[in-house]
Amino acid sequence: MKNILRFILFCSFLCLPLISNGQEEKKSFENREPQRFESSHSGTFGGQKISYKAIVSETFLKDSNGEITAALWSTAYIKEGGNSSSRPVMFIFNGGPGSASIWLHVGFFGPKVVKVDSEGKVDDGGAPYQFVLNSQSLLNLTDLVFVDPIGTGFSQVLGKGENKDYLGLNEDANSIAQFMKTWVTKHGRWQAPKFIAGESYGTTRAAKVAELLEGGGNPMALNGIVLISQALDYAGSSSWADNLTSFFTYLPSQAATAWYHGKAGKGKSLLAFTKEARDFAYGEYLEALFKGEKQSQAEKDAIAVKLAYFTGLDKKYILRSKNQILMERFKKELLRNEGKTIGTLDGRFLAKETDLASESAVLGDASSYMTESAYTAVFNNYLYTDLKVKMDRAYLGSAYGTGGSWNWKPVPDGAYWEPSYVSTARSLSEVMHRNTALKVMVANGYYDLITPFFDSEYTFARHDFPQERIQMNYYEAGHMMYNRQEDFDALSKDIREFLQKLIK
Template sequence: MSKNYIFLVLLLSGVFTVAQDKKEEAPKPIPPAKSFVTYYQGTFGGKSIPYTATAKETYLTNMKGDSVASFWSVSYVKKTDGNSAKRSVTFIFNGGPGSASVWLHMGLFGPQLVQVDTDAKKDDGAAPYTLKKNENGLLDLTDMVFIDPVGTGYSRVIGKGKEKDYWGLMEDAKSVSQFIRTWITQNKRWMSPKYLAGESFGTTRAAEVAKQLEGNGQNMALNGLILISQALDYAGSTSTHHNVTSYITYLPSMAATAWYHKKAGQGKTLEAFVEECRDFTYNQYVPALYKGNGINTAERNEIAEKLAYFTGLKKNYILQSDLRVLMPRFQKQLLYDKGLTIGRLDGRFMGDEYDDVADRPTLGDPASYQIGAAYTAALNHYYASVLKVEMDRPYLTSNSKIGQKWRWRTVPDESYWEPTPVNTAGSLGEAMRRNTAMKVLVASGYYDLITPFFDAEYTFARNGIVKDRVKMTYYEGGHMMYTHQPDLIKLSSDIREFLTQN
């Protein structure tokens, strides 16, 4: 056998193998989108409301018409006589990036809610957990659509879709806007009042989505935004060295949390103590921070004494911190005498960690791991037993892979871009000035140590936002203030008022 013949056989064999590999790498066939429809009767706002629950996949397409992403959503729509055009619809999502809508679904807006300890004294333990009817539900006022962006819940890329086309600030807003327009079109709701409700990064998303919905040849003006634990300007919600803004915005939340744990402000109401801290922050702390090493010893001692007064930390520790206490250190130091670490999402929560002298929490966030199992179990049970959902993959309440690959860039790759703190507050300001009917509700928890209430005030006093159409509300809870039963009732009432005001 000649060498040339052997070479030809090997070459053809290689070509055949490559062809096989390419065939194996081809996109998998796209199965039909799944949909699960059930019917219910419930009491909302004192009224008996018949409604349809639709849990389904919606396929988004690219410019060529190819299906590239599957968006999972659960819609609750009141049964009407066929005239639903004037009934409002609210699109709801959580944050992350990388979080599904489970928290707002099973914690605040859904027909059934999971019960966790309202006083943040006990963790959720192990199953079974308690599901209860949402006595403060809003289905009498608005239809609701819970959205899980790509990579969360059951949502995923399909066909020729790529994760990078969805895992980014602008990419995410574009895809969510596309889903909303698709849902509105399929359900014939273009004439309905429309609202967005987001939590945490979900508020970052909401501001950008509001802007994007006003363009692309299908102008959709929103009636309002419900921003729960807002995070529009990350300069005020990122506690890192040398970020002067964060030292300012976090201080009143530290004071509120110290008051809650009886480490500061005793003998005063929470509101009065917080107002006192606001005044100190703007009028004394801000000038001291910007003077830096330019302040003299007497002024430095005076500021340190005031910070100790408001935070409950020792004056010497504050001086050693150069008058700048990072939030993770506050979490470890506030209850140092008890050997406890407080939560970040909610400063009411406490965890008993092995390393008490670490400069930051070592087990994670007590406000997260003490309720996460209950929410996950409740959502999966509710889907399977109530909504009759049967899927071939797990529901991802969160996806850390998204955060690792997330693209914060706001311009195309070929354009110059210099990284800055994330800020979609300007997008909200632009949208409000183009749409003079848009109003905004901002809900903040006093004990939220990740998106502080003072940051909301700082952000909404700037960025071109129309102050007269913004309502600020406050709650004695944390990031998910609705885990605190009195706040659940108050927040639901505040949203009800927001949806019904002219």
């Protein structure tokens, strides 16, 4: 999904080659064991004092002939003592595609987390940054394994492996599924409750991985999946011209953001105003989108008035836009008179622009560049000091250039397929029908302008999802809702309660 590639790959400041595959690595890996860096730690999580090991290690991935083709790196936090065979484990990854797990690692789930401005008003500036113990980490409930897909972090292709073997919807999911089964086997966790947590494209991946885990001759069922800022069906999260679905799914997020900035819904609560926007979207607006030019001018005017009411934009501008407001234009237009553009990952963020006449942000996503330096600095320092990692190459927060090489086809090479919006929603639905104990929690940010909360509702209302096993949660922040302290607390509480119900 091009709009996710444009903004979720916000860590492209590391503009290094896509995947390192130097001759030295190709010659030396066959004669050594996988690298591993282990350190011991303790902390109080969920009110319990926990001693744990942190293990940063590589796992060799193999092809059907048993030959090594890649090294996938992960960071595992494993509680010491007790019956490890029944100890729950959660596998965690971010999205992109082409993003390492750094964001969920030091942003939310890890034993130490970075803190940026909770209200999104202050840039992270230069070092030093705030990095604190995370007393709300889930380590008292489950071990945590942060996964860096091939091309990110230290993960790379090796030997006869090629980029095309891993850079794709199916290829990537296959590698993660292989890693998970290898890790579970190595650590004796087949009888332990198993969970996945993914963010953004990581949710696209999670659905496909859940499907693939059922195959391979040794099926592995999951107990629960946490989807943070879900992107299962891209029709509802691709704000492109002529994509009528996106105008429908994005409207409530535009209304919420306009409300936040005081441009719409004055005197009403966020919940009341977004409900009103949902009702309008499902009713008059949906009908108008599909009628198109068959509407009279009076009908178009009436819809424009309503859209102005919900979005805070000028009616004349809305009419010039054919009553269809692309998200890129909305971000620029909402506060144009103030010379400011709002963020994509989080519409609460805003920044003064250098080009006041442009249709889209010139400087990039404010909610990205106002936080990314803090994440990068604290993670690198943590990796090489606390976790005792010694490597002679950089940790890639993102794989620069992945988007142009990614194979989005959901079918095997050679199989017929016509281009369409990417979707793994049906995959997850079918997994849930085969595994009737599997439950899913979906975390949505009201001000997420890349994977809108209304799209979550639209997605899970279809595809035959078992409604009684889908849990929807909402937060007053954006794509990375945990950047806001109140939502960090709420999300921690919600995930903890979700897991506790599934861990017997």
